[in-house]
Amino acid sequence: MAEPKTNELMEKIVSLCKRRGFVFQSSEIYGGINGFWDYGPLGAELKRNVKDAWWTTMTRMREDVAGLEATIIMAPEIWRASGHVDTFADLMVECPVTNRRYRVDQVEPQSGIVYYYSGATEDRAKYEAWLAEKKQTPSPTKQYEDTRPFSVLVAKGKPPESARKVAAEYYAKAGFVQFPTLLGERAEPIDNTSLYSPDSGARLTEPRPFNLMFKTYVGPVESEDNVAYLRPETAQAIFAQFKNVLETSRQKVPFGIAQVGKAFRNEVTPRNFTFRSREFEQMELEFFIKPDEATEAIAGTIAKPGAAHPGEPQPSWGWEIWHKYWVEERIRFYENIGLPRTTLEEYWQKPEELAHYARATVDLLFKFPFGTQELEGIAARSDFDLSQHERFSRKPMGVFDEELRTAWGKLDDAKKQELSSRYYEARLKYLTKVGVPADQAAKEAKDAAERLAKGQYIPHVIEPSAGVDRLILALIANAFTEVTETDEKGKTETRVIMKFHPRIAPMKVGVMPLLKNKPELVAKAREVFELLRGQMSAFYDDGGSIGRRYARQDEAGTPFCLTIDFDTLGEKPELKDTVTIRYRDDGKQERVNISELLPLLLSKIR
RNA sequence: GCGGGCGUAGCUCAAUGGUAGAGUUCUAGUCUUCCAAACUAGCCACGCGGGUUCGAUUCCCGCCGCCCGCUCCA
Numbered sequence: 001m002a003e004p005k006t007n008e009l010m011e012k013i014v015s016l017c018k019r020r021g022f023v024f025q026s027s028e029i030y031g032g033i034n035g036f037w038d039y040g041p042l043g044a045e046l047k048r049n050v051k052d053a054w055w056t057t058m059t060r061m062r063e064d065v066a067g068l069e070a071t072i073i074m075a076p077e078i079w080r081a082s083g084h085v086d087t088f089a090d091l092m093v094e095c096p097v098t099n100r101r102y103r104v105d106q107v108e109p110q111s112g113i114v115y116y117y118s119g120a121t122e123d124r125a126k127y128e129a130w131l132a133e134k135k136q137t138p139s140p141t142k143q144y145e146d147t148r149p150f151s152v153l154v155a156k157g158k159p160p161e162s163a164r165k166v167a168a169e170y171y172a173k174a175g176f177v178q179f180p181t182l183l184g185e186r187a188e189p190i191d192n193t194s195l196y197s198p199d200s201g202a203r204l205t206e207p208r209p210f211n212l213m214f215k216t217y218v219g220p221v222e223s224e225d226n227v228a229y230l231r232p233e234t235a236q237a238i239f240a241q242f243k244n245v246l247e248t249s250r251q252k253v254p255f256g257i258a259q260v261g262k263a264f265r266n267e268v269t270p271r272n273f274t275f276r277s278r279e280f281e282q283m284e285l286e287f288f289i290k291p292d293e294a295t296e297a298i299a300g301t302i303a304k305p306g307a308a309h310p311g312e313p314q315p316s317w318g319w320e321i322w323h324k325y326w327v328e329e330r331i332r333f334y335e336n337i338g339l340p341r342t343t344l345e346e347y348w349q350k351p352e353e354l355a356h357y358a359r360a361t362v363d364l365l366f367k368f369p370f371g372t373q374e375l376e377g378i379a380a381r382s383d384f385d386l387s388q389h390e391r392f393s394r395k396p397m398g399v400f401d402e403e404l405r406t407a408w409g410k411l412d413d414a415k416k417q418e419l420s421s422r423y424y425e426a427r428l429k430y431l432t433k434v435g436v437p438a439d440q441a442a443k444e445a446k447d448a449a450e451r452l453a454k455g456q457y458i459p460h461v462i463e464p465s466a467g468v469d470r471l472i473l474a475l476i477a478n479a480f481t482e483v484t485e486t487d488e489k490g491k492t493e494t495r496v497i498m499k500f501h502p503r504i505a506p507m508k509v510g511v512m513p514l515l516k517n518k519p520e521l522v523a524k525a526r527e528v529f530e531l532l533r534g535q536m537s538a539f540y541d542d543g544g545s546i547g548r549r550y551a552r553q554d555e556a557g558t559p560f561c562l563t564i565d566f567d568t569l570g571e572k573p574e575l576k577d578t579v580t581i582r583y584r585d586d587g588k589q590e591r592v593n594i595s596e597l598l599p600l601l602l603s604k605i606r
Numbered sequence: 607g608c609g610g611g612c613g614u615a616g617c618u619c620a621a622u623g624g625u626a627g628a629g630u631u632c633u634a635g636u637c638u639u640c641c642a643a644a645c646u647a648g649c650c651a652c653g654c655g656g657g658u659u660c661g662a663u664u665c666c667c668g669c670c671g672c673c674c675g676c677u678c679c680a
Contacts, residue, residue: 268678547641
């Protein structure tokens, strides 16, 4: 149940975003287009600041990360290697009870008895008991019957109750009725049908294309031969260019490749303002590490993570501690741009929730007004990605590690044997999982283990992957502050202050003359404005009263306002060439000499 | 994708089968010595398309969009 309060808050945030020019609906004059959003003047500055902060933190401030900017459209084979095409390229049917999807041509034909139902009505006694327990009144719009026909296949010899159970689940799930009484049951034997769900027996949905990737054609001819996709994530480009970056950046494992860019997913239901959009931007790092067997050969042991930030990277770090390291680094980043740790949640995915390639995944969640939702996922992806690209492209993705070769030579035989066989097992497991025939898999795994002994391996990956647009939304929600004030006449007024961290605030400073109709004040204010612009985003404003201008800047989230008054001009000689700096969050004011302004402000926004 | 609600100035809301009004914002001006002051003037709207009708913002249908619940989110 959504609290009405949170809806109200979201509405206020959406309204402010439009009113102040943070976010507009895409193509609004044509009625809008679902799942696409534009950033207005303030939103564009905010987004740029956030991306710059990420880029600076992740690449410029680190010696072990290099940048990349790849294209949105890439060779379609990339998406076959990554697994994005396979699952979704064909017509799919869905089981309405378990929601599992099947390729329509891969549903095994079944035989048995089909139980047909013409619909269901509400079991009022159960429904009312349930309402009483939940202390709710019935919804006036609630219908008490569902007239959609439904059918279930059960194996011969099974009792009709098993069919009824599935049918009841179906009707209850669809929402018309909570406690269905089934109508019009009749049974019929059937042979070799592919219309029913292999897991629940429920009648499958009509086949429909189900590909969440946007499709286009390269070249003027729209044929199947030149189909291409808009990338659904930026990560794959990093893997595809791994070797080129490695060779040109003079990096050695462990190192990372960072990229910021657009990605596209044809979401079934975009929701929650910009949170789930069809066109969105990602900030992704793929951090390549040695397999644990190599690390152990070099360092003798594998360091394990504790509860705290593990500190500076060490040669003994295995994948687990690297993973923990990146989780902590990413939380620090959010703290640095004004999202306190208390607004975030860490969610360690359970083994059964993990994607097929992942060894561990931590979601960093933000407490949005509409619920606690993912901002970033930090996945330990093993060597899955590079291995897949090696298999599909037939280009070697392994690296040669001098350190490993030297260390390996000094190991005793027992240790060599142990590490070798662990590496062999891991490779075998991967190869088997992706469908390589058993004898071939065994041979390839053996080759890989032999290469390891010579200093060669396919790096493993830790991937911190963040959504820019949902981060912007989080920052806006976090900054949004309402202040209600009552003046001496008893009139209450609610004002909005956007409390962005100065580092990411779209406008850093507002410059204004105290009075607009005094040319000396205006001239001096323009002079101060010229001094600052170019060094930071600055806004000159002389419209309306000074209070109105402050309020406007508060709503835009500008952390500092400078006011030029008669003392600036020398009315009080000791205050000549000083201005008032006014702070957004508490309205406090200080006098600052113009010559000190630039260093002072720069120190606050960096 | 299913079900429900909604759609009138930038925003918040009104009225109406005979082409719309307020507050606020915004713009310009007068004034104004620090937190949305006052006065004057001005700009700006019936989501799109079809139907019924002499006439539709109003009634009906379709589409688009937004919100809510389910679903989806590799």
